Amino acid sequence: MTMPPVKYQRGDMVMGRWPGSSLYYEVKVLAFDSKSQLYTVIYKDGTELELKEQDIKSTAGFQPRSRSRSRSPGRRRSRSRSPARTTRRSSSRTAAAVAAAAITDSAVSSRRDTRLKDVEVMLSPVQQTKEAENNSNNRHEKKEEKQKEENNTANKVNETTEAEPEKNQGRYNLRRRKDDGDAKPAETRPEQLEEKEAKRVGALASTLSTPLDFGGKIGAYFWLLFLPAWVFFLVLQVNREDPSLTNFPPPLPPLEAFWDAQALGFVILWILFQALLYVTPVGKLSEGMPLRSGERLKYRTNGFFAIVVSAITVAAAVHQGVDLTYIHSHFLQLATASLLISILLSVYLYIRSRYAAPEQLALGGNSGNVVYDFFKGHELNPRIKNFDLKFFCEMRPGLIGWCLINFAMALAEMKQHGLDAPSNSMILVNLFQLLYVVDGLWNEEAILTTMDLMHDGFGFMLAFGDLVWVPFTYTMQAYYLVSHPNPLSLPALAAIVILKLVGFYIFRKSNSEKNAFRRNPADPRLSHLKTIPTATGKSLLVSGWWGVVRHPNYLGDLLMALAWSLPCGFSHLLPWYYMIYFIILLVHRDSRDMSDCRRKYGSAWDEYCRTVRYRIIPRVY
Ligand SMILES: NC(=O)C1=CN([C@@H]2O[C@H](COP(=O)(O)OP(=O)(O)OC[C@H]3O[C@@H](n4cnc5c(N)ncnc54)[C@H](OP(=O)(O)O)[C@@H]3O)[C@@H](O)[C@H]2O)C=CC1
């Protein structure tokens, strides 16, 4: 085969830009396709990609970074290593590299022409060099501070380009030629990690931060005050004879009405009881996703066992004459007690995160601002020995407590209205939400591939969300029905049940599909699905449920939320609060996930977004 007269010839050693970043690696030109105007290049590890001419530079402009420059050896990276090698090692390693690349990207774009040398294979921000040159005293502290600042800027710059995926169209052909055909790229196994290297990159990544979320530092102050206040507002408002929003604000009870030591005792007992069930050596030990360090944590996934034992215990207590309507009459005090516990837990989590090793920290929540980091959560998987605090709090006391509270509301309704059985609406709300929780616990392992477990640090947001928000606001429909009955006709009841089942089907199927794929991409049951390979070695599903919309699981969840509010009728907005909140939460979560995935997967993510155009609702949004 003869090469046409083009800029680079077959066999030339040049520098090829790694798609989605400004990192250049040494590559060999294999071929040029005059039709597509793409060069086929091969990286040192054997990976072949197709690049445009503008993404190739001659090696002349690049030189190995001089060792005399004061970069810490831990942060230096071998020149000959291509990013594609990452693919064979660890997705987490690549995530770090991509995060670092994002920084390089933006920093470089401002001085691309003048400092080409610095563009070369760097895992640390360009600015470090400048700092190293400038600083002699206080170098370490200053560097960290400045780096954080620049990381944020860098990420923002990166986001600006990310916001316009269309502009990237056709820029790269990310197809790995060796992957052509049906074969899926092998998902990286942690065993393949070179532990030392992974740790080094993990440590580097932990010095990086993702863009500030939730309105940044000011937002954190706001949410810290607003979220607890909103819980109290709901609890006080929903119990009123006229809970309409026009009847606002609810009269504020005296301060002592918020507090009851016995209520605190019950909450503590409940949490301890759940903790005991969690540590009981019953059920599977499941592996979490590989961490940046390459490690995979083990989780005791015995949630179904926990809810069954809890149900038996509660039934036995009721049988013994325990009056569960206490929960209804002391709802406010129970909420205050849970809030107190969540605050204490968050303080503990924040303090211990200050002593955690860098690779144990989440990428978000390390802004350096105490309030923001306290709110967002800094440590990824805080554990006391094998007791995983985040996993436990998310799946046990609040979630199972939600069902307990709903049940208590049904008893309170019967008591208040002298009924022999709860109303149809109350039964529906109870059964629907019980199904949701039991399903979550039955498929507990699937939570290990969700955003909270994989990416978010554990701080106030999740501690409060798990221990206060879920049990005291997700129970709003049942609480509302106690004093605002809403009889349902049979057709309405049937329609609501169908809606719930459709939502549940979509929710469960899509979550299970993604979970199964993430756990074993070679699963024969998934072989019919189309995928897009990414530079991290992980692939993206592009057909099946994840080919319909980008978050089919959110769609199912929203349909279910609708079915939970409908039994409460349309007299008041309050029981619709969950639906409204949930739309906001999921739309925000979707955009958070979009930016995270774009950062992680670069142009492969853009390709996914072009193929699957809608986010949650087909043809609408
Ligand atoms: N009731 C409630 O209050 C709430 C319920 N939920 C529910 O919890 C469940 C989990 O939600 P959440 O954690 O937000 O998000 P997801 O379970 O949807 O997880 C998102 C992650 O999935 C992976 N992913 C995204 N697209 C693809 C694809 N095409 N192919 C393969 N993997 C993909 C990415 O992670 P990676 O590539 O890194 O693996 C991404 O970060 C949902 O069903 C949601 O509805 C969530 C929040 C609140």
Ligand SMILES: CC(C)=CCC[C@@H](C)[C@H]1CC=C2C3=C(CC[C@@]21C)[C@@]1(C)CC[C@H](O)C(C)(C)[C@@H]1CC3
């Ligand atoms: C406003 C505020 C404080 C928000 C915090 C958000 C949390 C309440 C939610 C974040 C993700 C959650 C999930 C569930 C409950 C709510 C929180 C904690 C979940 C456990 C509910 C049951 C589902 O089956 C689930 C396991 C898929 C789900 C996971 C995410």
